[in-house]
Amino acid sequence: MSDHDYRPKSKVGQWFNDRLPLLTLANHLTDYPTPKNLNYWWTFGGILTFCLITQIVTGLTLAMHYIAHADMAFESVEHIMRDVNYGWLIRYIHANGASMFFLAVYIHIFRSLFYGSYKAPREIIWIIGIIIYLLMMAAAFMGYVLPWGQMSFWGATVITNLFSAIPFVGEGIVTWLWGGYSVDNPTLTRFFTLHYLIPFLILGLVVLHIWALHVPGNNNPVGIDIKKPSKDTVPFHPYIVIKDGFALLMFMIVFAFFVFYAPNILGHADNYIEANPMVTPAHIVPEWYLLPFYAILRSVPDKLLGVVAMLSAILILAVLPWLDTSKIRSAVFRPLYKQFYWILVADVLILGYVGAMPAEGLYLLIARVATAYYFLHFLVILPVLGFKEKTLPVPLSITEPVLGGSPNLAAARNKESKIE
Amino acid sequence: MSEKKTKRRDFLFTATTAVGAVGAAAVVWPMIDQMNPDASVKALASTEVDVSSLTPGNTLTVLWRGKPVFIRRRTQEEIDEARAVKMEDLIHPEKDEDRAKNPEWLVMLGVCTHLGCVPLNDKGDYNGWFCPCHGSHYDTSGRIRKGPAPWNMEVPKYEFVDANTIKIG
Numbered sequence: 001m002s003d004h005d006y007r008p009k010s011k012v013g014q015w016f017n018d019r020l021p022l023l024t025l026a027n028h029l030t031d032y033p034t035p036k037n038l039n040y041w042w043t044f045g046g047i048l049t050f051c052l053i054t055q056i057v058t059g060l061t062l063a064m065h066y067i068a069h070a071d072m073a074f075e076s077v078e079h080i081m082r083d084v085n086y087g088w089l090i091r092y093i094h095a096n097g098a099s100m101f102f103l104a105v106y107i108h109i110f111r112s113l114f115y116g117s118y119k120a121p122r123e124i125i126w127i128i129g130i131i132i133y134l135l136m137m138a139a140a141f142m143g144y145v146l147p148w149g150q151m152s153f154w155g156a157t158v159i160t161n162l163f164s165a166i167p168f169v170g171e172g173i174v175t176w177l178w179g180g181y182s183v184d185n186p187t188l189t190r191f192f193t194l195h196y197l198i199p200f201l202i203l204g205l206v207v208l209h210i211w212a213l214h215v216p217g218n219n220n221p222v223g224i225d226i227k228k229p230s231k232d233t234v235p236f237h238p239y240i241v242i243k244d245g246f247a248l249l250m251f252m253i254v255f256a257f258f259v260f261y262a263p264n265i266l267g268h269a270d271n272y273i274e275a276n277p278m279v280t281p282a283h284i285v286p287e288w289y290l291l292p293f294y295a296i297l298r299s300v301p302d303k304l305l306g307v308v309a310m311l312s313a314i315l316i317l318a319v320l321p322w323l324d325t326s327k328i329r330s331a332v333f334r335p336l337y338k339q340f341y342w343i344l345v346a347d348v349l350i351l352g353y354v355g356a357m358p359a360e361g362l363y364l365l366i367a368r369v370a371t372a373y374y375f376l377h378f379l380v381i382l383p384v385l386g387f388k389e390k391t392l393p394v395p396l397s398i399t400e401p402v403l404g405g406s407p408n409l410a411a412a413r414n415k416e417s418k419i420e
Numbered sequence: 421m422s423e424k425k426t427k428r429r430d431f432l433f434t435a436t437t438a439v440g441a442v443g444a445a446a447v448v449w450p451m452i453d454q455m456n457p458d459a460s461v462k463a464l465a466s467t468e469v470d471v472s473s474l475t476p477g478n479t480l481t482v483l484w485r486g487k488p489v490f491i492r493r494r495t496q497e498e499i500d501e502a503r504a505v506k507m508e509d510l511i512h513p514e515k516d517e518d519r520a521k522n523p524e525w526l527v528m529l530g531v532c533t534h535l536g537c538v539p540l541n542d543k544g545d546y547n548g549w550f551c552p553c554h555g556s557h558y559d560t561s562g563r564i565r566k567g568p569a570p571w572n573m574e575v576p577k578y579e580f581v582d583a584n585t586i587k588i589g
Contacts, residue, residue, distance in 0.1 A: 154537065158553065161536040176452075180461045182486030190455065278481055278488050280537040284553050298554060303534060303570050359554060 028214075033233035034240050035220035037398045041111040042218065043247030044104050050248055051101040052206065056199050058094040066146065068192035070185035073148035074274040092263040098140050099266045100255050102289035105133060109317075114341055116329030117219040123321040125212040130318045132205050137290065137314075139198040142191040149271030150281050156183045156191070158284060162297075165304040182277060223330025224394055232398040283358070291355030292348050296374070298359040299367040309371065316378050323378055325386025333392040337385055344377050461485075466589030468581060471525075479541050481530060484588045488530035488538050489576065490549075491586060494560065499523045501547065502561035512571045516561040519575050527578050527586060528562045534569035549573070 006027045008017050017023040065084050067076040080087035109129070112118050118126035145156045160177050164170040179186030217228050226232040234240070258266065266288060270281045286294050296313050300306035316323075331338040351370045357363040395401045467484045471491055474480050477498075480491040494502075502516040503523075520526045530538050530549075537553035544550030545566060546559035556567030563572040578588045 154553075158535040158537065161534075164536075176456050178457075179455055180457050180486060184461075184486045186455075186458070186461070277483060277486055278538065280552060282552050284537065298568075301568060303568060306568070 030235065030237040032214065032236040033217065033229035034236050035218055035226055035232060035398060036234045036239075037220050037222060037232075038218065038240065038243070039221055040243075040247055041107070041114075043244045044108040044111065046244035047104045047248055047251050048101070048108060049206065050251075051097060051104055052199065052202060054097050055094065055101060056203070058090050058097060059196070059199065061090050062094055063196065066192075068146070068189050070148060070188050070275075073146060073188060077147045089259070092259045096255065096258040096263060096266065098143065099258070099287070099289065100251075101136065102140070104251070105136065106289070109133070110345065113344070114331045114338075115219055115221060116223050116324070116326075116331070118321050119324065119329050120321065121216045122213075122219060125209060126321060127318055128205055128209045128212060130314075132202055132209065133317075134314065135198050135202050135205070139195055139202070140287065140289070142195040142198075144271075144287060145188065145191050146195065147271060148188065148275045150273045150275060150279075151268045151271040151284070153183060153275035153277065154280055154284050155286060156187065159286075160187075162307050162310075165307040167304070184277075219329060220398065221330060221332065222395060222398055223328065223332070224397070226398060230397075285356055288352065288356070291353075292351035293355075295351040295355030295367045296371045298355070299364065299371040313371075313374060316375070320378065320382075324382045326389065326391070327386070328391045328394060330394075333394050334385075334389060335392065336389045340377065340381055340385065344374075347373050347377070466587055468585055468587045470584055471586055472584035476524070482588075484529075484576070489588055490526070490528055490530040490541075490562070490573075492526040494520070494524055494526055498547070498560040502559060502563075505559065505561075505563075509565075511564050514561075514563060514572055516563075519561050519563070519572070522580075525586075526560075526562060527575065527588065529574045529576055531573065532556055532569055533564065533571040533573065534567070539573070 006024050008014050008023045013023055062080065065076065065080045065087060067073060077091070080091050082088075084090075112126065112129075141155070141159060145152045160174055160183065163173045163177065166173060175181065177187070178184065179190065217226075220226070229235075268285065285291070293310050293313055297306045297310040300309045326334060326337065328334055331341055347370050350366065351374065354363045354367040354370065359367070464485060467482065467489075469480070469482050469491065471480060471493070474491065474493045476493050477495045478493055481488050482491065483489070499516075499520075502520075505516070507513045507515070516523070519528070532539050532551040532553065534551065534554055534556055537551050539549035539551040539556070539558060541549060544557035546557050548560045548562060548565075549558040550556070551558075551567065551569065554568050556569035557565050558569075558573060559565050561572075562575075564570070576588055578586055581587045
């Protein structure tokens with residue numbers, strides 16, 4: 001933290017700050033030197049904070065009306081929709097808020113991948129981020145079970161059954177998770193408890209995520225280390241606050257569109273049918289944000305190996321800082337990586353598409369090729385690329401090339417335009 | 421390096437840590453075990469079903485321990501088809517004679533052994549059941565023939581109490 005010598009102006013402020021240095025913290029957060037070239041892809045950290053707080057506030061209010069019991073959960077959700085004042089609004093914000101949260105987190109993650117934000121010295125920020133992402137998936141899954149509709153029930157059945165793939169102890173673990181011999185009331189009540197708990201765990205991890213960020217400071221589009229504070233930085237307030245605020249407004253327009261004009265477009269009609277353990281819906285699909293991993297699960301013909309592949313696809317991200325051997329962070333100066341980056345983006349989108357389709361014929365074949373490529377990208381392409389790729393010259397600072405002081409960026413720009 | 425002599429204090433550290441670990445484990449176990457099926461869930465262990473209305477070629481689905489159980493009164497063709505299958509052709513080899521003691525009656529959990537969906541009756545490539553979730557095909561004996569499921573559908577413990585009543589569990 002930069003401003004150890006900060007002293008509040010008022011006597012009262014000094015008295016308080018000497019006992020609890022909250023004002024020092026506030027001063028650090030407002031003066032925090034930020035690279036001046038941050039683009040709009042960097043605004044998603046703030047947007048994600050907004051998403052988390054929105055989910056917590058709407059979730060708390062929903063919990064005042066929801067009843068976590070297998071016989072009453074479905075009706076209590078309909079009660080929220082029809083009877084509770086503005087219940088429909090709060091529930092639609094919460095349900096679509098989950099989708100918006102994942103939309104923002106995927107942009108945030110892919111921004112890191114493009115600009116190499118996960119590389120030294122930011123590995124811990126990245127790993128905390130992956131843990132947050134895992135917790136988000138757990139919270140979203142359990143939240144989806146709470147309305148106790150058909151998709152809730154069968155989604156819970158299929159996902160908890162993944163654990164039965166574990167040799168020897170699998171069946172015992174599934175019974176333990178259920179608290180019975182099938183998904184039933186004990187499963188619902190524990191999922192509600194955990195769904196309530198996880199957002200607060202995420203909140204704690206977000207504090208660590210930001211703390212770890214404020215040690216080295218933000219990465220930036222050029223991906224070079226900068227001196228702080230210097231000509232290359234601006235104070236967080238007001239510069240970044242205004243930029244983040246504007247981006248948040250744009251994001252809220254998209255958010256509001258879904259809430260008010262298409263509140264059910266991201267859900268499944270089957271979830272408005274109450275859970276029935278006797279009948280499985282014809283086509284079980286997870287929510288859109290889990291589809292790429294679902295496609296990986298189904299692309300492997302063996303039950304255990306399918307589960308292993310799906311988990312590996314997520315956990316491989318945690319070791320990414322050591323799989324990427326390139327010293328250059330930003331894809332702007334990595335002509336080959338930049339192309340592989342966009343192939344990976346396409347690959348994940350394709351996996352998401354085939355994950356929503358039935359697992360047969362051509363879809364299955366595409367899912368298998370895309371799954372193989374996903375792992376190839378992380379396990380082969382990234383490690384090799386660091387040694388083979390001829391990177392472009394990196395500027396010495398953010399300010400220099402803009403003022404015409406350095407020939408490096410001009411040369412880089414020339415080469416870049418030739419490649420494209 | 422000179423060998424360090426074990427002192428009284430080292431012994432105390434080790435003993436304290438060991439007792440502390442055992443104590444912690446003893447407290448953690450109830451916290452874990454409370455999630456296992458409770459006494460009231462276990463109490464619902466058996467169900468009696470009246471099957472007098474079931475005609476050959478039809479299936480009755482009943483709920484047992486929160487899971488569907490298929491009771492199929494099989495036609496002679498279905499029995500013949502199930503008994504004609506060679507063991508080498510099966511993914512999970514089990515004789516039909518062992519699965520259906522009384523050949524006319526097939527009783528099994530209607531739960532796909534892949535990820536727990538309920539398979540559909542009279543569907544699939546083997547005239548038995550077909551799971552719509554991830555495409556597993558079962559034959560007229562409920563044995564897995566094609567698809568991602570690893571095992572045949574499970575046959576629970578059951579008995580005929582009298583000619584028209586089956587007790588499951």
